Amino acid sequence: MKKIFLIVAALLSVGSAFAATTQKWTAGWDNFNEPLNYKKSKVTWSVASTKLTVTYTLVGATPRKLYQVDMAFFCTTFASTFGQFPVGGLGTGNTCQSLTRQGVTASNAYVELCVVATDLNGNGSCKVVVGTIAAGTYNVEFRALDGAGAGGLSGGAGNDGFGGDDDNADFQSPGPFGTTTTITIP
Amino acid sequence: MKRIFAVAAAVAFLAGMASATSQKWTAGWDSFGVPLNYTKSSVSWSVAGATKKLTVNVKLVGGMPNNLYQVALNFFCATFPSTFGQFPTEENGDGSCISISRQGVSQSIAEVELGVVLTDMNGNGSFSVVIGPVAPGTYSLEFFVRNGVGCDYIGGAPCEPPYSPADYQSPGPTFGDATTITVP
Numbered sequence: 001m002k003k004i005f006l007i008v009a010a011l012l013s014v015g016s017a018f019a020a021t022t023q024k025w026t027a028g029w030d031n032f033n034e035p036l037n038y039k040k041s042k043v044t045w046s047v048a049s050t051k052l053t054v055t056y057t058l059v060g061a062t063p064r065k066l067y068q069v070d071m072a073f074f075c076t077t078f079a080s081t082f083g084q085f086p087v088g089g090l091g092t093g094n095t096c097q098s099l100t101r102q103g104v105t106a107s108n109a110y111v112e113l114c115v116v117a118t119d120l121n122g123n124g125s126c127k128v129v130v131g132t133i134a135a136g137t138y139n140v141e142f143r144a145l146d147g148a149g150a151g152g153l154s155g156g157a158g159n160d161g162f163g164g165d166d167d168n169a170d171f172q173s174p175g176p177f178g179t180t181t182t183i184t185i186p
Numbered sequence: 187m188k189r190i191f192a193v194a195a196a197v198a199f200l201a202g203m204a205s206a207t208s209q210k211w212t213a214g215w216d217s218f219g220v221p222l223n224y225t226k227s228s229v230s231w232s233v234a235g236a237t238k239k240l241t242v243n244v245k246l247v248g249g250m251p252n253n254l255y256q257v258a259l260n261f262f263c264a265t266f267p268s269t270f271g272q273f274p275t276e277e278n279g280d281g282s283c284i285s286i287s288r289q290g291v292s293q294s295i296a297e298v299e300l301g302v303v304l305t306d307m308n309g310n311g312s313f314s315v316v317i318g319p320v321a322p323g324t325y326s327l328e329f330f331v332r333n334g335v336g337c338d339y340i341g342g343a344p345c346e347p348p349y350s351p352a353d354y355q356s357p358g359p360t361f362g363d364a365t366t367i368t369v370p
Contacts, residue, residue: 064338066336066341085307112304115254115301117300120274147341147342149343154250155343155350156336
């Protein structure tokens, strides 16, 4: 009986765990000279039911710097929320806004998820669980921005105009601009 | 034999795990009327003696929505090293701690900025960091959360008043109420 219980528990555990996908960062799409150890840095994400877990890891970036990390959705229209987070960059009728970068024009909406604050070595990470997310197929790029406060958040460089370039993308994944990852929420 | 091995492995595993201490937030020494669900919010920490690493988990519930908060440590000290784990320390140039007064209390402090909590539409957010290796010692400190980010970081708002006030402290309720953390 004990063995059966253990096997059932193990199967349940495996069934509820979804394999994570790990992606590398690439430079840009606004800044291309920000330092980063591209071999060791990564974005990892996984979907479990209607929840998306994302971990952003930066290694060898600028020491003691704030990098706001988000998801850029490639879309024509988009919902006002993504899980528990508001969606930025939407126009009238929730239309996604056109942007041209790296010679590619596409329409986007953005969701700001967390901030990587690097240590003395330029290393840092942050993790977020997003959900409940509406079922669907999402085409996204992950970004790390040059500072914190973009996307209408309070308390950062974008507040009151400090910094000025905090909505510029230092790193993208997968990249280049318009090359997306497909995330399916069942 | 298998059972003995399993028990030994479990004991070894448990011995390597440090039990976490969970503390509540209280209102900060700069701001006293800002929202937070103090019952559900917490800061928890644990020390792994073998690796000399300090893990800190900050949870904010019912804070300001879509808001950036910066998490920091205030060490109460006379002198302090220039780094705490992989993080720099803010102190006087000669290594002495900085004298400040809050809530009618004067203390000498050294400050370490750890990272950022970004809240969602409901004012909820969390942040985890592993600090280390930390120099062995007994540290007397308060955790606190600033409203806004940028103190001692590139890419945020200014650090000077009225920016980045301390909204929450732990243990509190008064500046100088300290938690003792021992790193063996």
